[in-house]
């Protein structure tokens with residue numbers, strides 16, 4: 270089959286590789302119809318995530334048709350149209366039973382789990398197409414993918430919904446939703462969202478659905494801020510305005526009740542501490558660039574909530590623990606428990622309460638995947654979301 | 667860290683036994699680095715230390731490894747699965763087979779380097795249903811070893827806590843040194859992986875793998 274393969278920093282190619290097969294009883298093989306490039310794929314593209322190996326197939330946001338089912342899977346059948354969560358979860362362990370799927374104890378293979386246990390104190394769940402730290406599972410930017418524990422993860426979607434309407438159930442929609450949920454929004458609340466990428470934009474929509482009085486979006490790409498405003502957010506362009514001052518002005522000096530860092534380790538900013546972070550990262554003294562997180566904690570009101578859906582992988586220094594403690598903030602974060610949110614969010618999509626298709630700026634055949642990565646990495650203003658269509662290469666490519 | 671060298675013959679077979687056995691590590695763990703903290707001071711409840719103290723006289727410099735894991739399954743089920751030694755190859759790397767010879771004795775075949783195998787026999791020294799299984803190799807085994815696995819109800823209905831404590835006598839001489847060097851970087855790693863696989867089997871019915879099928883070797 271054809272698949273988008275990681276070869277190194279800024280080097281991804283569409284290669285011919287072996288087709289996946291059923292390995293375990295609960296597996297399924299999915300023929301991919303749509304797969305998106307994620308902001309966190311850019312971390313892989315930029316080579317800042319350790320344990321990538323040349324030959325790894327990327328992609329953790331995908332959907333398609335079930336073409337083969339293992340003997341142990343009685344839930345899916347051939348021909349089902351499914352969206353697959355980026356988190357692989359067994360559904361049986363202590364964490365899965367608590368619906369904390371991204372903490373699954375079993376989905377990261379035993380020999381790969383050592384690394385995350387060493388880094389974080391505990392092993393992390395397996396993820397598709399996201400380095401060997403998370404299991405080394407082949408991703409879905411390909412014609413086919415093997416889905417382990419497929420009786421737990423994939424959700425069957427009805428035929429009257431287009432791929433583009435449901436594809437983002439795989440990651441960014443539930444991730445934005447959980448980011449807003451972690452804000453524990455109450456009546457009258459102001460929520461400030463750093464980063465108007467896909468996760469930030471879905472967090473904005475979610476926060477408004479959950480009853481936030483106002484949502485303030487912070488970015489520097491005019492097009493993304495425009496999208497945020499269309500969704501009902503007020504916007505701050507951090508190139509024009511001082512973010513802290515602006516937030517205080519917009520909240521009567523109180524500060525946002527909850528703040529969301531939807532940027533994570535690749536935050537783009539121009540303040541001196543960001544350059545300091547960059548230098549430290551380059552020197553491998555610090556792996557994450559946490560400028561946004563510091564700013565968010567600084568601006569958050571006393572007793573407020575800090576929600577971090579952005580991906581952090583390693584260590585940061587200069588964490589403002591003083592402001593964090595003195596103001597009595599609550600920090601909530603984590604990889605998304607995708608499986609938990611699939612059914613309710615699918616229902617909201619059906620009821621047209623949430624629109625996801627506005628996000629897509631580019632639809633490309635899989636064969637043009639490398640172009641998609643380049644665009645997403647270097648033309649961020651216009652490229653909000655790239656969806657690859659493995660079925661398109663002959664007719665449209 | 668000190669490492670005394672015995673002089674009980676270190677031939678090829680022993681090398682094979684050492685390497686293979688250390689890889690099948692819930693049973694046999696080369697863990698020289700465990701000796702870093704072998705001077706327990708004051709009260710200590712961690713399994714490795716507590717048992718090590720009791721076993722200290724018998725296992726001199728022998729490595730003692732303690733590992734715990736919680737399995738989301740009833741104690742009876744977990745115990746009876748573990749009591750069936752013949753299933754060990756399913757989750758233990760390099761264990762080719764364990765054949766029960768009678769109620770207490772088993773014959774183990776362990777993979778060595780270059781396709782070789784090493785065999786030894788163990789006998790169960792203690793067996794309290796749903797609580798404890800302990801076994802010990804014969805005195806003349808190439809790598810003398812002993813294991814003790816206890817099962818407890820986990821608090822809050824979380825299933826069963828397994829605590830595995832394994833001891834073995836490292837062989838001396840050049841082979842022992844080589845093996846220690848080879849494995850001291852990852853003390854207990856094999857044991858941890860094997861317990862993880864056992865847990866996966868018990869909880870999910872399968873062993874997680876990133877392999878994409880027989881045609882590819884993307885493990």
Ligand SMILES: [Zn+2]
Pocket residue numbers: 307308309310329330355440441
């Ligand atoms: Zn994603």
Ligand SMILES: [Zn+2]
Pocket residue numbers: 358359360361362363364365372373374375376
């Ligand atoms: Zn699980």
